[in-house]
Amino acid sequence: MNNDKVRAAQMALERIPEKAIVGLGSGSTATVFIELLAKKAKEEHMELTCVPTSRQTEELAASLGLRVVDIDLVDHIDVTVDGADEVDDALNGIKGGGAALLFEKIVAAHSHKNIWVVDSSKKHHQLGHFKLPVEVIKFGSRHIYKYLDRHGLKPEYRLLSDGHRLSTDSDNYIIDIDIQGIEDLDGLANQLKHLTGVVEHGLFMEICDELLVGSTGEAFERK
Numbered sequence: 014m015n016n017d018k019v020r021a022a023q024m025a026l027e028r029i030p031e032k033a034i035v036g037l038g039s040g041s042t043a044t045v046f047i048e049l050l051a052k053k054a055k056e057e058h059m060e061l062t063c064v065p066t067s068r069q070t071e072e073l074a075a076s077l078g079l080r081v082v083d084i085d086l087v088d089h090i091d092v093t094v095d096g097a098d099e100v101d102d103a104l105n106g107i108k109g110g111g112a113a114l115l116f117e118k119i120v121a122a123h124s125h126k127n128i129w130v131v132d133s134s135k136k137h138h139q140l141g142h143f144k145l146p147v148e149v150i151k152f153g154s155r156h157i158y159k160y161l162d163r164h165g166l167k168p169e170y171r172l173l174s175d176g177h178r179l180s181t182d183s184d185n186y187i188i189d190i191d192i193q194g195i196e197d198l199d200g201l202a203n204q205l206k207h208l209t210g211v212v213e214h215g216l217f218m219e220i221c222d223e224l225l226v227g228s229t230g231e232a233f234e235r236k
C-alpha cells in the first residue's frame with residue numbers, strides 16, 4: 014500500500030466523529046480511507062452511515078461491512094473524505110480523473126465539511142497540469158467537442174484501454190480539456206456549465222474545507 018495515501022487517510026480518519034453521516038469519495042486514496050474507516054468502525058463500534066460517490070465505492074464500502082445509503086435518504090452529510098487530481102494554494106481543485114466527478118460534486122455540495130486527501134505531487138500554485146474532465150450527455154456530444162476545440166481547449170474523449178469511449182456511472186461521456194494558462198477559472202466553470210449537454214465539470218471551486226497531504230503530514234484549511 015502507498016504510504017503517503019495511508020498517512021493522508023489516517024489523518025482523515027482522526028477527523029471522523031464516532032457517530033456521523035460520512036461521504037465516501039472515489040479513487041485510490043479514497044479507497045485506502047474507506048478500508049481504514051471500515052476497520053475502525055468495526056473495532057470501535059462507530060455509528061456510521063455512509064453515502065458513496067460512485068458505484069465502485071458503493072460496492073467496496075458495502076463489501077467491507079459499512080452501512081451504505083443513497084444520498085436521497087439523508088438530509089445532509091456531516092463530512093466527506095475524497096481524493097483530488099490537482100489542488101491549488103486556495104484549495105480549489107480538479108477532480109474526475111476516475112470519472113466520478115458528478116456524484117462527487119453532488120455529495121460535496123450537501124456535505125457540511127469536505128476533506129481532501131492527497132500527496133504533495135498534486136499541489137500546484139495554479140491549476141492546469143491535470144486535464145480538466147467535462148462530463149457530457151452522449152447525444153450531440155460531438156458538437157460540444159467541436160466547440161471546445163474551436164476554443165483551443167484541445168478536447169479528447171476519455172477512452173477505455175480497448176479504445177472504446179468510457180461511460181460514467183450516469184452513462185455519459187467524459188471529454189478531457191487542456192486548461193493550462195487559463196487564469197479565470199470561475200469564468201471557465203461558468204462557460205462550461207452553460208453549454209447545453211454538459212452535465213458537470215471537474216473544477217471544484219471553494220468546495221474543499223481541509224486538505225490533508227500524506228507525504229508531508231500537513232493540513233491546510235480553506236481561508
Ligand SMILES: O=C[C@H](O)[C@H](O)[C@H](O)COP(=O)(O)O
Binds near residue numbers: 097
Ligand atoms: O473521479 C475520480 C476522483 O475525482 C478521484 O478522487 C481523483 O481522481 C483522485 O484519485 P486518486 O486518489 O486515485 O489519485
